[in-house]
Each structure stands twice: as C-alpha cells, then as structure tokens.
Amino acid sequence: MQIREIEEEIISEFELFGDDWEQKYEHLIDLGKSLPLIEPGYKTDVNLIKGCQSRVWMHSDFKEGKMIFTADSDAIITKGMVALLVRVLSHQEPVAIVNARLEFIDQIGLKEHLSPTRANGLVSMINRMKQEALQHLSK
Amino acid sequence: MEKGKGNTLDGPAIQRIRNDFPIFKKVINGQSLVYFDNGATVQKPLQVIQAIENYYYQSNANIHRGVHTLSREATELYETARNTVAAHFNVANPQQCVFTSGTTEGINLIAGGLSKAILRSGDEIILTAYEHHSNILPWQLHAQERGLKLKVIPLKSDQSLDIAAAMTLFTDRTKVLAVAHVSNTLGLITDLQALFKIAQQYNVITVVDGAQSSPHMPVNLPELDPDFFVCSAHKMYGPTGIGLLYMKEKWLTELPLFKTGGGTIKTVTFEHTEYAEGALRFEPGTPHISGAVGFAAAIDYMNSIDMSAIYKHESELVRYAQTRLLELPEVEVYGQSEHKAGVISFNVKGAHPFDVGTLLDKYGIAVRTGHHCTQPLMQLLGVQGTVRASFAIYNTLEEVEYFIEKLKRVITLVS
Numbered sequence A: 001m002q003i004r005e006i007e008e009e010i011i012s013e014f015e016l017f018g019d020d021w022e023q024k025y026e027h028l029i030d031l032g033k034s035l036p037l038i039e040p041g042y043k044t045d046v047n048l049i050k051g052c053q054s055r056v057w058m059h060s061d062f063k064e065g066k067m068i069f070t071a072d073s074d075a076i077i078t079k080g081m082v083a084l085l086v087r088v089l090s091h092q093e094p095v096a097i098v099n100a101r102l103e104f105i106d107q108i109g110l111k112e113h114l115s116p117t118r119a120n121g122l123v124s125m126i127n128r129m130k131q132e133a134l135q136h137l138s139k
Numbered sequence B: 001m002e003k004g005k006g007n008t009l010d011g012p013a014i015q016r017i018r019n020d021f022p023i024f025k026k027v028i029n030g031q032s033l034v035y036f037d038n039g040a041t042v043q044k045p046l047q048v049i050q051a052i053e054n055y056y057y058q059s060n061a062n063i064h065r066g067v068h069t070l071s072r073e074a075t076e077l078y079e080t081a082r083n084t085v086a087a088h089f090n091v092a093n094p095q096q097c098v099f100t101s102g103t104t105e106g107i108n109l110i111a112g113g114l115s116k117a118i119l120r121s122g123d124e125i126i127l128t129a130y131e132h133h134s135n136i137l138p139w140q141l142h143a144q145e146r147g148l149k150l151k152v153i154p155l156k157s158d159q160s161l162d163i164a165a166a167m168t169l170f171t172d173r174t175k176v177l178a179v180a181h182v183s184n185t186l187g188l189i190t191d192l193q194a195l196f197k198i199a200q201q202y203n204v205i206t207v208v209d210g211a212q213s214s215p216h217m218p219v220n221l222p223e224l225d226p227d228f229f230v231c232s233a234h235k236m237y238g239p240t241g242i243g244l245l246y247m248k249e250k251w252l253t254e255l256p257l258f259k260t261g262g263g264t265i266k267t268v269t270f271e272h273t274e275y276a277e278g279a280l281r282f283e284p285g286t287p288h289i290s291g292a293v294g295f296a297a298a299i300d301y302m303n304s305i306d307m308s309a310i311y312k313h314e315s316e317l318v319r320y321a322q323t324r325l326l327e328l329p330e331v332e333v334y335g336q337s338e339h340k341a342g343v344i345s346f347n348v349k350g351a352h353p354f355d356v357g358t359l360l361d362k363y364g365i366a367v368r369t370g371h372h373c374t375q376p377l378m379q380l381l382g383v384q385g386t387v388r389a390s391f392a393i394y395n396t397l398e399e400v401e402y403f404i405e406k407l408k409r410v411i412t413l414v415s
C-alpha cells in the first residue's frame, strides 16, 4: 500500500472513536502493545533517540529498494505513536518517505504529540527516519 | 471526605482563596484545572498581580540613584519589600536579606564567593543524595576548578536521610554543608537540627536551599540559624525572577563578591573600589524592582492566611493523598514518611511516568513527571523518573479525590 492509503486507513480507524479521547488513547496504547519489538541487539545507544522523558529506539534496513523500520519506546503512549509511524513509513521507497507529510497525525487528533515541547523524541524520530531514507535516495 | 475535615481549611475559606487566583477560571481539555504542579511554580493571586501592575502604573523609576520624587518612591518600595521579606523570616536586620533572581542564583553567589577565597584545595563540601541540580552543579563547578571534594549523605531504605551515616562523613577538612530544607522530589523535611549539631562541632558553614520549605511552612531563620538560606518568590505566590539570599551578618562583609557592577559602591577609581555596605554590595545593576514589590505582596498574602494554617492544610492533603495512593497495589510511593511538606512522588508499577502524566493531563490534572532536576536521586531509586503531585493553599481534598479516581482509570488504561 502507498503511504497515503495507509494514512487513510488509520484515519477511518480513529474516526470510530469520535471525540472520545479515552477510547482513542486506549487504541493507541493497544497499538503500542502490539508493535513488533525491535531486536534487542538493535536497542543500542546509537539507535537511541533522546527525548527528555520517554526514549525511542529506531533501526532501519534497506531491502529491495525499500526502507524497513523497527522501533521501540519505554513509554506506551509514545510507543503507540511509534507504531503508527512504522506502519505508515516502513516498507516504503525512500523517495516516498522523504516526501511524506504525515498529515494523518493532525487528522486523528494526536498532533500534540509532535509538539517540540513534548520532549518524547517523536519529532526527532521522524527526522531520523527521513534522514536514513535520504541516504538511500541516490542509490 | 467532608469539606474542612481534619486540618484542612473549610469550604468557604478555600473558595475565597480560589477566587483570588484568576487562572482557575481557565478550562483545560474541557475541564477546570486541577493544578498539582506547585513544586515547579505556584499560581499568582490578584493581590500580587495588582501590586506589580500598580508599581508600573504609579511608581516606576530606577532606585538608589535619583533625587526626584518617583525615584525616591521606587527606592522606598524596594527597601520596604526587603523589610517585609526580613520580617517574614524573623530577621532583625533587613540588610541580611539580599535580593537575587532566585534560588539558583543565590547558591551560585554563595558557592562562587566561598570558592574564591575561603575554600582551599582538598576542602570538602557535604550535600545530600536528594539535592536539586541547582544545589549540586554550582558546587561541582567550583570543586572541579579548585580541587574541592563533594561528599553525599546517603538515604535510608525509606528515602529519609541517613543521619548516622552523615556523622561519619564530617572531617576536619569539611567546610560546607549545603542541604535542601525540603526535598523537591520526595517532599521529605530534612532534619536540619541534627545535621547542624554535627556541622557545629566541625565549624562548618551551613547553606540551606529553602526553595521547597518557604512556600509550605513557617521558617524562622534566627531559630534555624544557618549561615545562608535561599529561596524563590515564584514558588511562594510571587513573580518569577526574584528570590532571597539570606546570610548571617558577618558574611555581609566576609563573603567574597562573585558578581559586581553599578549600584554596589561608595566610590570607584580605576585602581580601587570602596563597596557599599549591606545587601546592596551583592545587588549589582538595576535590580528586579517590580519583582521585589510582587515578592512582598506575595508574603503579605501568605501571612494573611497564616503560614501554620498553610502547613496544616497542605500536610493534610499530602497525608490524604498518600493514604489513598498506598491503597492502590499498582502504585509505589517514594519517601513514605509522614514528615513531609506539600509534595508526593510516586510511580504506577510497570508504567512510564510520562504515560501517567500525559493521561492525567487529559483529565485536566497537571502533575510533573520526569527526574525533577534530581537525576542522582533517580539513579538511587533506580527509576527513569516519577510522577509528582505537589500542593498549594488553593488545593482541596475534593481535587485529591478526583485525582485518585482518575489515576485508577489511568492504571486500567496503561496496564
């Protein structure tokens, strides 16, 4: 699936909850719990993206023209957000990742988690995903 | 829980107090604000906001410099503020009360001053394991430069200070004891009397970080008798950017200057300066005049309620919150002593404090999460951070009740 298609899928998933933030967060937490774990060997300092409070680890591979991301976080809400980003951006071509605008986050009402003052490492995670995609763009 | 039960203020009294704080009209995430982040900074009553406003409307001028009427008026307000602060802490000579930008600057002036002339290579400074970074880093900086040694009083398994271990730390080379009066993370009240007794035997200079005691309890400085005491107005219902550095009279002349400039002098030539006497010696540049005015208004405000009443009310909130938290098997409370002021720290087992704080915020409850500028303490507790609820005079048992109810919901969400 294309990035935009996956985004649409997520948006309709979250539309079910309407304005009920509790259900929305319950779903986010469930997504976090079901995120396939990063291999322990990749949970290294090099792969650590430091937020002030919660920490995120991210590892990427490049296979058959596509980026493959695995990630983890020590906070479950952050991990839910990480799961969404991995779902949207993993198994995509570098050029699509670099150009992705990720507007779905705003549309499902979770934009507050991308605020730079949030100190959860997500903004840095997106930057890192794009940077790593950029490295494979010319290849 | 009924209103006014135990030692808390009764419903009407609290409502009158809450009406003094305009911010409580604000709605957060669709709910009225439950503000439990008072350890970071407290909200400001109208009396303080208006005093600052009046100053700029009516009396603004630079101080100690002009002969004109406004300048005299501003000078008088500034010096009256100093008298108010001094009287509040029972200090007879207001000159012993120096205005700083806050606790952190106060500690820097003390650490910097002492390190310049009084401390020598090999001298020891004793801190506690629960110090705020602001009472570690200034000492560490000068320790590295001057070859001083930092020693740390350990905690017992209940996180209270190990006074017996403290006794064994003091030696003939110990020159400074710098301790928090109340731990900002755990809320525990330090047994200063016991520590000062040892300090006295070794002739040690005592420095008290009063950032978390001054908002919550009566502090009588001559009775406590430290060499130095520092605090921040913004944690005492006053404005940001102003604080107190109290020193024993002898230090007014003996503490080496760490910061200097205009306003601190009697005469200046390029070769030599004769410094002013008293507090002004430590207040170079144009001070935070409106801040001092607001600080005094905040102190008047606290005294209109009464410090003992504030202590009783907040202690009851802490005691009640702790009792309710301990009923929850999923919760771990740090520093469980009853001897606490205004602060309670906990974690939901297996959950990151960030998650707990994020969800509580969705319910309109503001708590602090993270290391609270006490990373060494976090390492000791073996946690990334904690959730901290800290109370002020406008908080109620009903708010604590609401918080516990929502925390239970959060526990189900995250587990």
Ligand SMILES: Cc1ncc(COP(=O)(O)O)c(C=O)c1O
Binding pocket: B039, B040, B101, B102, B103, B104, B105, B132, B134, B135, B180, B182, B183, B184, B209, B211, B212, B232, B373
């Ligand atoms: C115990 C303690 N010391 C020092 C500070 C620093 O105070 P300020 O930031 O006002 O200088 C704080 C404030 O968080 C504190 O709680």
